[in-house]
Amino acid sequence: MLLIRPLTFADLQGLEHLAVISGGRMTTLPANRDHLSELINRTRQSLRKEVTQYSDESYHFALEDQSNGEIVGVCGIDASVGLNTPFYSYRIDEVVHASNELQIHNRIPALHLCQDYTGAARLCTLFLDKAYRSNENLNLLSRARMLFIAQHPERFAGKVIAELQGVADSENRSPFWDCLGRHFFNMDFNKANYLTGINSKGFIADLMPHYPVYVPLLSEEAQASLGQPRPDMAGVKALLEEEGFSYRRYIDIFDAGPTLEARTEDIRSIANNQIKPIKIGENRSTDQHVTVLISNQQRENFRCLMVNTDPQHPEVTTEIATMLRLNDGDNVNIIRL
CATH class of the missing domain: 2.40.40.20 (Barwin-like endoglucanases)
Known part of the structure; x- marks a missing residue:
């Protein structure tokens, strides 16, 4: 029997194990003991806090195997993002170029750095030990959060987002990062992912180009990755879409993974x-x-x-x-x- 409950400090060792076996693929679950300890501390403080208006509270939950006491999964909810540190995304939109003289009118897709999701709640840190991966366990791990939100609507924003990890190869190399991000930083994708996990996405995003990035200038592989989740995230994407989440052409600034969104009150497990x-x-x-x-x-x-x-x-x-x-x-x- 598997049980969802809030993280406690006794879970630190189990959480470290999950961070290690995640292979550095999750920004919000870096293999860093201090960060993981703070993640637990924020959960405990947020749960104790009396809330009438949501702020920067964060709640993380353990999936515990009751037969042996092992922590086999983790999931989280941020009450809102971007209030204390910038929360950046790329919005895929069109830029119009026209010449009356030549009678040419072009619409060119471009990536616009934005903070449109500031203030939205976020589902995050969804990870399940490989030995326990099944649709049934994924449903429990992900949807339990919806029941928590349903019980405490005053603790969360009226819009919820979920970022899905973008396309990467077996060595966790991102074609989007290799084509764009690496030109602005002297580091590989794994290191950038780790640094954003233990600090803030804002300090790296400040170095990203703030002007529109024209999509046709990207490599074909990078273009193909825009808004596409990693293949092993297909089950998570399907679950979120079943809950009422949809993709609105917002992507992660590092790996171009899609951001899905939904009105909190319209999420199936909350509404029903x-x-x-x-x-x-x-x-x-x-x-x-x-x-x-x-x-x-x-x-x-x-x-x-x-x-x-x-x-x-x-x-x-x-x-x-x-x-x-x-x-x-x-x-x-x-x-x-």
């Missing part, structure tokens, strides 16, 4: 989740039983897992109730998968 009283019993299988995500309604002790039950009259065993820290009759948030 229900609040029901829980019954603790035998939970015998019936024709009404389906797979659901179920969470308690606690903040610092948030718990979420996947079970088979009747979503209209949810019932769980004593063992499951103990994991979720529930008493008979407590309200739970539940979403049918």
Whole structure:
């Protein structure tokens, strides 16, 4: 049985392991003990904080295998981005060039450095140990965050974004970075990714070209990578699109991966989740039983897992109730998968 819960300092070693096996591919999960410790600290502080208006709070959750206590996945939510440090994206738009004399009118796609997503909430740091990768576990890891947002809407912005990692080869070389970014920095893509993870995307973005970058001047390989996720992110992209996220031609400034967005209230798991009283019993299988995500309604002790039950009259065993820290009759948030 796998359980989602907020990170604690006891998870630091497990989080370091996930950072190492991620291979440096995740900006928000660098293999740096101080950064990971701060990530946990921000989670604990954010959970304790009484919030009436969202700010720079950040919440990260562990996916724990209850059979052995190992941390096998991690996911996060930033309440808003860009309030304290710049949050840059490239917006793909057209620049019009015209000559009346020659009767020529050209529309040329260009990359515009922008901060259009300042103030938006962000889903981030989604990583699952390879041995546990399945659609079922991915649903739990990603959608549990939606139930947390649904319980605490005042803690998050009205728009949510998710950045998907862009195209890179087996050695994590990005064609977009090699064509554009590396000309402005004396470092490779992996180092740039690591530095942004332990500091801020802003300090590197300040060195990027602030004038439009004309797409036809990029290499064919770089052009083909614009807005394309890494092949192994296809499942994550499909899940987000099922939740109502869409691509609006915004890309990451380093690897050109797509940024998806959705109005918070329109996200499927937020709009469709229900609040029901829980019954603790035998939970015998019936024709009404389906797979659901179920969470308690606690903040610092948030718990979420996947079970088979009747979503209209949810019932769980004593063992499951103990994991979720529930008493008979407590309200739970539940979403049918």
